[in-house]
Amino acid sequence: MGKNILILEGSPRSNGNSDMLAEAFATGARAKGYDVSVIKVPGYKVNGCFACGMCWSMGTPCVQSDDMEKIFPEIEQADMIVFASPLYFFSWPTQIKSVIDRLYPYALEKSERSVAGKECALLLAAATDVQEEAKGMLESYRILAEYMHWHSVGEVVAYGVDKKGDVRNTAYLEQAQELGSR
Numbered sequence: 543m544g545k546n547i548l549i550l551e552g553s554p555r556s557n558g559n560s561d562m563l564a565e566a567f568a569t570g571a572r573a574k575g576y577d578v579s580v581i582k583v584p585g586y587k588v589n590g591c592f593a594c595g596m597c598w599s600m601g602t603p604c605v606q607s608d609d610m611e612k613i614f615p616e617i618e619q620a621d622m623i624v625f626a627s628p629l630y631f632f633s634w635p636t637q638i639k640s641v642i643d644r645l646y647p648y649a650l651e652k653s654e655r656s657v658a659g660k661e662c663a664l665l666l667a668a669a670t671d672v673q674e675e676a677k678g679m680l681e682s683y684r685i686l687a688e689y690m691h692w693h694s695v696g697e698v699v700a701y702g703v704d705k706k707g708d709v710r711n712t713a714y715l716e717q718a719q720e721l722g723s724r
Contacts, residue, residue, distance in 0.1 A: 545621045547620060547622045548617065548620035551583060552625065552638025553667070555706060564718075567719065569722065597653075606644075617645070621661065622661040622663070623663075627665070627679075628667045629670070633678055634679060662690075662694050665697075668700060668701050669704035
């Protein structure tokens with residue numbers, strides 16, 4: 543049985559550079575026989591965490607009733623979570639950040655279901671070519687992986703891809719596909 547990979551695409555710009563990186567990753571993974579599903583996060587209504595402390599109180603990770611109820615089971619079933627995102631003002635876009643914040647219930651001691659031991663990867667599209675400007679997001683991803691007890695298998699950071707489609711015909715797509723095939 544192949545690995546079950548979930549790609550969370552976080553860009554509000556449809557078919558942009560981070561989506562293309564995700565597609566290249568998925569191509570590499572599918573070629574190895576892995577099952578790949580994609581959630582285009584901006585198409586979902588996901589509230590931010592309320593910090594209410596009610597995690598698991600109703601038998602579900604969160605008491606909120608929104609589209610995260612559709613995403614939670616996908617995360618639980620996946621062997622690997624891939625975050626495909628643009629860099630927005632040195633960090634995550636709001637849409638995918640809300641999903642990340644809502645993973646908090648799984649990190650609690652009282653968590654009713656574990657997601658520890660998964661693999662994860664980051665595909666990042668950055669308009670800037672100044673590597674220093676991506677440090678905050680990269681560190682955020684690494685801390686998230688550690689906090690969730692996930693093993694990061696790699697990062698592809700595509701610098702200097704500003705306009706839609708700039709990532710085409712670059713080594714970044716090849717790197718994403720190669721990471722997917724691993």
